[in-house]
Amino acid sequence: MGGEQAVGIDFGTSTSLLAVGNGVGPVDIAPLGRTTRSFPSIAAYQRGAPLVGEAAENLPVAQVIRSIKRAISDCSETVDISDERGTRHVDADEVIVALLEELGRRAKAAGRPLGAREQVRLGCPAMWDGEQRQRLLDRAQAAGLPVGHSTLIDEPIAAGVAWVRNRYLEYGDEVEGRLLVFDMGGGTLDIAVLDVVGGPHPEISVLSALGVQLAxxxxxxxxxxxxxxxxxxxxxxxxxxxxxxxxxxxxxxxxxxxxxxxxxxxxxxxxxxxxxxxxxxxxxxxxxxxxxRFRPQMDQAVDLVWAALRAAKLTELGTRAPDELRRMDGDRLASDIDYVLLAGGMSRVPYVERRIGEIFPGAMVYDKAGVPADEMIVAGLADPVGYDRLNLHRPGFDFVLEYTKDGQKRTETIYPAYTPFYSPGEAWTRSHLGFERRGDDFPGPGSGEGVLRVRTTSGDYLALRYDGETKHGLRLRLGQDMLFKIYCDGQILINDGARQARKLRVHQWPVVRGSDHAELVLQQVEDAPPVPATAWYLEKEYAPPGL
The missing domain is CATH 3.90.640.10 (ATPase, substrate binding domain, subdomain 4)
Incomplete structure (x- = not known):
């Protein structure tokens, strides 16, 4: 274990950090700032060229670009600045690349050059979908950072890894139980519910991860x-x-x-x-x-905590129906949590700890993991062993349909990687929750044959282990009444055009680390949850349009 090494990069909304870990002791956080270990994630333009970090702080405040990471969360292509040229739009991605390039330069100057020898991990908000994650990766690679999809980690999960590993390395504590991570930074609030088993080779299973731009x-x-x-x-x-x-x-x-x-x-x-x-x-x-002033924001944050706790229960096989979970009181939901971890810079606000502590009177609340709250994410990203047995709450890969039309082989995506299974609004209105493609919304032609395959975000295909043998995909008869649905507990229901139903289940969604990853194991199950032709709420006359 001692020979392993990992580098973590926390490209934060307010500040950025870099750390190196070897798995046997505290991480080494590089001194990137002029006077601090972090450097400001801010920029400006001078004579048409981007200026980043502390140099931008010295310019008039109206010219400074702050919180550029929010451009990815907002799906914005430009940001506005006011300078000697007046108010104008600048390319947001250009600013992001300039900041990440500076991070690489400072890492090299601090004696930690970013090469391909170590595993380099980069954090991102849990709320980001596949397109937002790809955008950050594209900008990071353009800046020369050796990162990829398999090393792009949800920030609250990284904080959880930091805490689990610190409990073992510093105290010999092999923690076991359910951990809620409350990660409030500069741009987003991320909440994750994790099942953790600590020790030299920890196992972490993500039960839910939600996020909003509320920070x-x-x-x-x-x-x-x-x-x-x-x-x-x-x-x-x-x-x-x-x-x-x-x-x-x-x-x-x-x-x-x-x-x-x-x-x-x-x-x-x-x-x-x-x-x-x-x-x-x-x-x-x-x-x-x-x-x-903070109270209304924290009220919304508490609502997200309850949503994350309910979402976590949906991952349990044989769990109650969503309408039963909606009726479950707070004491019952909170009793599932053994530990609470407060991460992110906003956790330093005493009001945050007080409000979150009130929700979980029976849990142990932590605001440190060997490093302060605002350094937890980068410390977790730099852990070389905490991700060996990490399971996700939703697939980090695509389900695709391959078929031949007009003599040409075609591929269409059924489920895009990292897509949430349901929206917050659907959690309060639908009687069955999960990701669904059916009927006219199902891709491909209305007849013939196709193959359902699993494709990583890097373009590699995974083998499937099904019916006791390894297959490259599942053959489907195509038709007008196709259905593909993934439930929160890992069950998959497929109805093909010949009305053949396949009821499968993935025990946990694994992290895919490339084409040499193990097979995706699909187990056949006797029964899957019923799928109504139309969600009950949408049948009501009071259902709002476009839900």
């Missing part, structure tokens, strides 16, 4: 609104001031500073510096004000 940036904006309102009460309307754009950006920067300072002190003095012609008063912002 530090939103709180910054809320605090900035408070500051703007107080200035207005003193007769200072930002829009009427001569340096309005600069003041607006400065208020947001001071809001971020207040959030950080109020994690350790009850009040913070806001002093506006760097203005050429405008004099602004000194203000005081208190922790009570912050918590009042």
């Amino acid at each position: 530090g940036d939103m709180l910054d904006t809320a605090i900035a609104n408070d500051i703007t309102d107080e200035l207005a009460e003193r007769g200072l309307q930002l829009a009427d001031l001569p340096e309005a754009k600069t003041i607006e950006a400065l208020v947001l920067r001071e809001a971020r500073t207040a959030k950080i300072q109020l994690s350790t002190q009850p009040r913070h003095r806001i002093v506006f510096r760097g203005l050429a012609t405008t004099q602004l008063p000194v203000l005081t912002y208190t922790r009570e004000q912050l918590e009042e």
